Amino acid sequence: MNEPIVRGLHTRFLRGLAAAPDGVAIRVGAEMLSYAAVHERALAWAGALADAPVVGVLADKGMVSYVGVLAGLYAGATVVPLPPSFPVERIRQMLAIAGVSAVIADENGIATMAEADSRVRVFAPEHPALVDPGLRIPFGTALARPRSVDAAATAYVLFTSGSTGRPKAVPITHGSTEHYFRILDERYDFGTDDVFSQTFDLNFDCAMFDLFCGWGAGAAVHAVPAQAYRKLPQFFAERGITVWFATPSAIALVRRLGGLTPGSMPTLRWSFFAGEALRCADVEDWQAAAPRSTVENLYGPTELTVTIAVHRWSPDSSGALAVNGVVPIGAIHDGHDYLLLDGEDDEGELCIAGPQLTSGYLDPADNSGRFLERSGRTWYRTGDRVRRLATGELAYLGRLDSQIQVQGWRVELGEVEHAVRGCAGVADAVAVAATHNGATELVVFYTGARLATVELARQARQRLPHGMVPKEFRYVDEFPLNTNRKVDRARLARVAAGNSALGVGRTV
Structure with missing residues (x-):
């Protein structure tokens, strides 16, 4: 009898498991877990969470957080990454807004939960004795296989800052991630020999790129500790890092610490930057240090599933397309449409519609001013002013709220x-x-x-x-x-x- 087909974001990990069962799935410091080991552990944890529809992962970057995200998805739950370093009141708000019914926690997460005085149940696989017995989730029977989910179900919830000081919850569906990663699979040649950096906190959506691009290819994903930036070329060489993803600010940090010397990063095949404007001068320095690497500028708000546009750096043409020395954000992903709102000619606020768009914030009150109904479709107002270039790509001009009167x-x-x-x-x-x-x-x-x-x-x-x-x-x-x-x-x-x-x- 054929096994049932599993659907959902977690099938990315199952692809990696099939391609490289004994390969390293996650490395944190000196600790490494193979795909087979992570799979077995995630199934065991998922068995304990089988009745929790929304699972928070309250843990620092480490095995608990990485396996915890996968375990929540295996259980068919919505996953909510939560950093223990956030203020307790903010954690309390996030738990309530997302409707978290159970939390996977490491030791710092347990301490945060205790301070938050939450009645949410806690699963602490590494520190069960530290949890209130009345709230402790014991190990249950491991799942035989990951649960399948509907494309319309929410895979994860991430939070963005709110103008009122209350965080806004962004739900992203399994269908949105399926579209996103299909586009990335078609664009990139990631494989089992690749080693991905993992620089972002898990509550930052670019972390999903790190994990599920790497896992989908059967590649190794290595957490990058803060101290690695002091000697980043050495870290790359020791780990054999081939795929790097960070915010552009990392370039200035590495430069300041003396790591951007020509040819200092020969192992890199791909270098990705997102999260803020990327300067041409920074790319030139990075490219000189990583001469074998293809550099791309990725753009996208959380509401549009990680990234929605891309520009591949070309030393021959990208500089000429730049506006104010900023690398273009590039072309919008296939399957999406965009319009330029309240602009003149080829400039205006970028609004996007398509399969990567969230259906709206968990609290509908937060939707006001962020979504536009036009031509029978819902468009997300990014708040970013862009210019349509002759190539058809888009150049970033700045935030609407960065235009001031002096x-x-x-x-x-x-x-x-x-x-x-x-x-x-x-x-x-x-x-x-x-x-x-x-x-x-x-x-x-x-x-x-x-x-x-x-x-x-x-x-x-x-x-x-x-x-x-x-x-x-x-x-x-x-x-x-x-x-x-x-x-x-x-x-x-x-x-x-x-x-x-x-x-x-x-x-x-």
Whole structure:
């Protein structure tokens, strides 16, 4: 009798299991688990979670979190990755909003749950004694096989920040992920010999690319610890990393730590960047360090299933397509349509419809202003201004909320940043708006050489109209990063508004 066909995101792992049962599926530090071992463990854990429709994974990056995500999917549940480092109140909100009925936790996750005073049941496979006996989920009978799920069922829920301070929950279906990974399978040549980096926290959607592209190919997925950035070329060489994915901010970090010397990363075949604007100058440096690697800029909000557009870097043509020194976001995935809202000619707010689009936030109240009904279809308003290029690809112009008014001037922060980056001695720059004495002013934080404000202002005036010249320039050794290793623009904006002592120079 034929085995029933299993459907769902977790079939990606089953493909890897069939291709390389004894191959490494996950490596964390010195610990490694084969596909067969992860499969057996996930089935055992899934048996304990068989009656939980929504499973939270409250664990730091480690075997508990990786196997936990797979176990939740094997059980046919919706998976909700939750970082123990988040504030307890935020964790409490996320549990409630997502309707989490059981949590897989490591030791830090157990401590967070105890502080949150949640009545949610806890499965702690490595630390069962630390769990309240009344809430402890014991091991049950292992599942014989992963459960099949409907394409319309929710595979996972991720959270984005909300304007009210309350996180917004984004449900992504198995059908959306099926479309997404089918496109990636057609585009890339990943195989059992590949070794994937895993840099993102599991609550960041790009982590799904790391795991399920790697697992779908029978490749090894290696967690990248923070200390690896100090000597990243050495880490790549020791692990044989062939596929890298990170935010563009990682490039500046590796450069600052001396890792971007020419030819220093020869093992890389593919290099992917997403999550923020990717600068041409950064790609050039990365490409020189990884000469055998194909570099791509991936774009996509969480609401559109990880990434929805891609541009493959070409040293011959990409620079000419760039706007303000930023690599284009590229072409929208097949099967999707887009429109440019409230724009002129070939510019406007990017709105997208298609199979990767979420059906809406878990709380319908959060949908207001983010979704557009037009021509009988639902479109997601990305909030990003783009320009349609002659090639048909899209160039990123900036966030709608990054366009500000300064004394009557309409200012794009991306243009200001690009201009300041061009000043002699400046390595990188981030522009924010700050209100002082009732007036909006431009403040630029920059890295590189500490320069006289007068000199920076002189150079900026050579590149910008007078009304767009920043009012303040603040030198920093490095930009603060948030938990996803993106530049923490919100923190810089707060510093600017508070006139914090980071070394302030006013233009004259």
